[in-house]
Amino acid sequence: MDWKTQYQEKLRTPAQAVQVVRNGDRIYAGTSSSIAYPLIDALYQRRDELEGVVLCHGMINRQLPIFTPEAKGHFSTTTYFAGAGCRTGIQNGLTTFTSFHLSQIDLWCREVARPNIAFLEVSPPDEEGYMSYGAYGTTFHDYVRELADTVVLQVNPNAPYVYGEKNKIHISQADIVVEAADQSDMVPNLPLDETLETLSSHIVALIPDGATLQLGLGGISNAVGFGLREKNDLGIHTEMYTDSMMELTKLGVVTNRRKSFLPGKAVTSFALGTRALYDYVDHNPDFHFAPFSFVNDPYTIARNDNMISVNTAMAVDLYGQVAADCLGGKQQSAVGGQVDYVRGAQMSKGGKSFIALTSSHQKNGVSSSRIVSSFPAGTAVTTARSDVQYVATEYGCVNLKVLTMGDRARALISLAHPDFRDELTEGAKRLGLLP
Structure with missing residues (x-):
């Protein structure tokens, strides 16, 4: 038949x-x-x-x-x-x-x-x-x-x-x-503000030509993507393919030709973005879509030299622990592929892993710090302090990997909004991180 x-x-x-x-x-x-x-x-x-x-x-x-x-x-x-x-x-x-x-x-x-x-x-x-x-x-x-x-x-x-x-x-x-015709869920490209552009610039400065990229979900990662327009010969190995990656490819910034693993192909598991993005991946031979079990395997990720991973967080404490999916007992998203790429990027020759977040958050007119002395009760740690490498806010970017706990606290306080630095310093002293 x-x-x-x-x-x-x-x-x-x-x-x-x-x-x-x-x-x-x-x-x-x-x-x-x-x-x-x-x-x-x-x-x-x-x-x-x-x-x-x-x-x-x-x-x-x-x-x-x-x-x-x-x-x-x-x-x-x-x-x-x-x-x-x-x-x-x-x-x-x-x-x-x-x-x-x-x-x-x-x-x-x-x-x-x-x-x-x-x-x-x-x-x-x-x-x-x-x-x-x-x-x-x-x-x-x-x-x-x-x-x-x-x-x-x-x-x-x-x-x-x-x-x-x-x-x-x-x-x-x-x-x-x-x-049954149905429109795929779409994520619009939100306008970038000055804070996001400043934050992303700290990360972009540390990304070399020829690097291979993974960008996580959210406005910060998108800002990094759109901030890479002056780079050359970038590659893609990412769980999620985004509109910013599509634009970089159209501009000739992403070529995938210098990739050490599957050169010539944008490797991804899924696309999430605008209708234009879904039309772009349709019948496009430049892509290699594959399951998470392959694309997100840290050992697969590490086969890309100069692998760059950029993921976001809701909060980071003074030990360098990252809360990205569950804060104060409220499940907001998931661990997703953050830990896979944090580890895989650092296993890569020349690779770097970034956790990016704005220094503060406003809700109902009240501002609160995203750099915190300790997480509220019920918070789940997404990425352990021993896995974290770079952390970035609009106030800079620091490499925590080889720092003592005291130096970590000082570095993270420097990334906080100035309004909260004194409070965080006192918190670090109470925790025994600072004298």
């Missing part, structure tokens, strides 16, 4: 497709810019018929009914990344969170998610009947496919077809096909 005939025979509406779900099923439904939202919506319409169904997912930012109290008893969810929607689920007691390095995501699939049904968003099929997992699905959706007894594909004409490894699925490997 040719693939087009198979496709038509497996084609269903979303409402028909979710009829395969039974009480107690565990369903994987996607992550970030590759989520089967129409199938989730159709599934929720069956809530009064179902009990104990577990939805497994990555970052979901949309506020979905499945995260509301009305879903209790019918649905619960579990995740490794707390997006805005997931945080609502956590607050309502409907979502459980498990902390994982992204390099170990296949373990999350096998031991935590354990899906028997997979809802996978894919691109339209190519001439051989293969569909790409889209902007985000190459991360680990092939692992999910192997675990699931029933595979439901949501074919989205807006999902890009990306090249790489474990990046596609054939129609013969699917049980049900649904056609």
